[in-house]
Amino acid sequence: MPAKGSFSAKLSKIGLFPHDVKVERRLSDLRKYFYDKRAVESILSRGEDPLIYVVYEIGREREGELNVGCTIIYPGKIGDEYYFTKGHFHVKEAGEVYLGISGEGLILMQDRYGGVFTEEIRPETIVYVPPGLAHRSVNTGKNELIFLAIYPSDAGHDYETVDRIGFAKIVVERDGKPTLIDNPNYRGEIK
Ligand SMILES: [Fe+2]
Secondary structure, three states: OOOOOOHHHHHHHOOOOOOOEEEEEEHHHOOOOOOOHHHHHHHHHOOOOOEEEEEEEEOOOOOOOEEEEEEEEOOOEEOOEEOEOOOEEEOOOOOEEEEEEEOOEEEEEEOOOOOEEEEEEOOOOEEEEOOOOEEEEEEOOOOOEEEEEEEEOOOOEEOHHHHHHOOOEEEEEEOOEEEEEEOOOOOOOOO
16 A cells, blocks of 8 residues: 555555556657757756656556556746647547646647647546547646546557647747747648
8 A cells, every 4th residue: 555645645546556657758758849949958958857747557458448547747848838748649549538637737639630629627627539639738837737548448659640740739838828829840731
């Protein structure tokens, strides 16, 4: 049993301890995704490599089962762009459900033609990501953004397409507020 009050105890409460997988993503893992390359290189050249997000997951393999993951995106920005997850399409036509636990942010959903939709994620909100849309989460708040994601165990993750074309929109701070703007580095088809 994890120690009372520990982070593992909190994960245990939502059924994620023990977990099978823990993935940590730092700035160096995401350097090509943030649009402000000068800001990225300036931080890394100082020997800093901030932790952007962590995913804890219970992975299952049989068709018909559901995988459950808990993501924590730390608060922060690179230049004026808020911390985010890498984002992916599913290999199969599979949807996903997000349940907000704490913090505040946005989920970006992008079709294969660069059309982007957003939904807010906050405590006790549910966001449905329909099949066929890439999805990326962004922490626009001052605290950790924590949410659960539930998806079919055989959905598969296609990171390669996002790696190649990026997201058409990004979330930056403008006049103190999170603002969706065109990504100057987007390399896909524009709708
Ligand atoms: Fe997904």
